[in-house]
Amino acid sequence: MTSGGLRPWHLVREALVTARVQRVPTVVTALVVAAVCGVVFATTGQSAAAEQRVLSRLGDVGSRTIVAEDVSGAAGMSARSVYMVSRLDGVQWALGVGPVVDVRNAVLGSAGPPVPGRLLYGDVPAEIRVGGRLPAAGEALVSPGAQQVLGLAQPVGGVMGAELDAALVGSFTAVAPLDGLNDGVLLRGPDRVAEPTLRRLYVLVEEVDDVEVLAAATRAALSADDATQIRVEVSTTVLDLREVVAGDLGSSGRRMMLLVWGVGLVLIATTLFAAVSSRRREFGRRRALGASRPVIVAVVVLHGLVAAGIGAGTGTAIGLITVWRTAGALPAAEFTAGVAVTAILVALVASLPPALTAAYRDPVRILRVA
Numbered sequence: 001m002t003s004g005g006l007r008p009w010h011l012v013r014e015a016l017v018t019a020r021v022q023r024v025p026t027v028v029t030a031l032v033v034a035a036v037c038g039v040v041f042a043t044t045g046q047s048a049a050a051e052q053r054v055l056s057r058l059g060d061v062g063s064r065t066i067v068a069e070d071v072s073g074a075a076g077m078s079a080r081s082v083y084m085v086s087r088l089d090g091v092q093w094a095l096g097v098g099p100v101v102d103v104r105n106a107v108l109g110s111a112g113p114p115v116p117g118r119l120l121y122g123d124v125p126a127e128i129r130v131g132g133r134l135p136a137a138g139e140a141l142v143s144p145g146a147q148q149v150l151g152l153a154q155p156v157g158g159v160m161g162a163e164l165d166a167a168l169v170g171s172f173t174a175v176a177p178l179d180g181l182n183d184g185v186l187l188r189g190p191d192r193v194a195e196p197t198l199r200r201l202y203v204l205v206e207e208v209d210d211v212e213v214l215a216a217a218t219r220a221a222l223s224a225d226d227a228t229q230i231r232v233e234v235s236t237t238v239l240d241l242r243e244v245v246a247g248d249l250g251s252s253g254r255r256m257m258l259l260v261w262g263v264g265l266v267l268i269a270t271t272l273f274a275a276v277s278s279r280r281r282e283f284g285r286r287r288a289l290g291a292s293r294p295v296i297v298a299v300v301v302l303h304g305l306v307a308a309g310i311g312a313g314t315g316t317a318i319g320l321i322t323v324w325r326t327a328g329a330l331p332a333a334e335f336t337a338g339v340a341v342t343a344i345l346v347a348l349v350a351s352l353p354p355a356l357t358a359a360y361r362d363p364v365r366i367l368r369v370a
Helices: 008-021 023-058 080-086 144-150 208-221 236-278 280-288 293-327 333-360 363-367
Strands: 065-070 091-097 101-105 115-121 128-132 139-142 157-161 164-174 185-188 200-205 230-234
Touching (some): 008 023, 008 293, 023 333, 065 208, 101 164, 115 144, 139 144, 144 164, 164 185, 200 208, 236 293, 280 293, 280 333
Parallel strands (some): 115 185, 139 164
Antiparallel strands (some): 091 115, 091 200, 128 164, 157 164
16 A cells, blocks of 8 residues: 555545545535536526426427428429428428318308318428328318318318319318418318419428528428429527527526536636645655555545535436426536536546645655644
């Protein structure tokens, strides 16, 4: 133990023994680290949890939707655009909607009240909740409101429009971003139409961060006679809010966290300086008996890391419980792990000055009897 060639596991064992023997500095260091972790979670952790919660909400369907619309009705946007856009990486689904046409109850004919009818192209997404079965080409679904207008007791029967007849095979209720379709009948586009045209193309992307890139890719992938007549829209308000949340809220939380870590570093260093001062004669004897400076540094640093590990684990657990009880959400796993690791790194940095002080003191002066 006194030689300069201690093996690493010997140093670790001695650090554990030191942590047990030097209870006061070990407990104080662990408490300081735990308190720092707790303060970080109570301040920055709650901000991180709130940011995570808001950002997850901003990633909802509404913020991940792209809508390409033929504003004039003269762009000639082909239904082939649905297939082209759906093949783009990052696109969850694409759905084409044709121009609105009036359709009526086939039994009543022209005497019946009309409801909006829209031709669909592409797979029916989960945002259209179907009661019954999915329509095949030439079949249709009716919304509850349109069913009442058409005078149907059940969502079955037939509808007719200009050059368009379809059998009803069920009902539907659309949710965002397709809730604007709830006022009428959705008809599966007939295969016999050679070049069907779209009025709108709805696109849902998988990640909100890809919305702007895929909006440009969607415009490039559209098949249309006059692309200048097509307006491609995304939820820019939500994207702007996302930047504010991730930027301003995140930066203020980081400033607070840096301040807390700085105070913690000073407190840990002060505690370890006191521990080293109380053991200066022991370190002096070791130096006089041949212990190398790296060994002294390693013993002091490892003692600080053992105490910091205990404090980081305790403080992180308490901090997570506190954040969950107050904010109703937990920060990201990366943030949690980062707090614990940073606490240990801060303890490592804070332990270096007292460790170097203990290693470079003159053992003769320390052991000199006054």
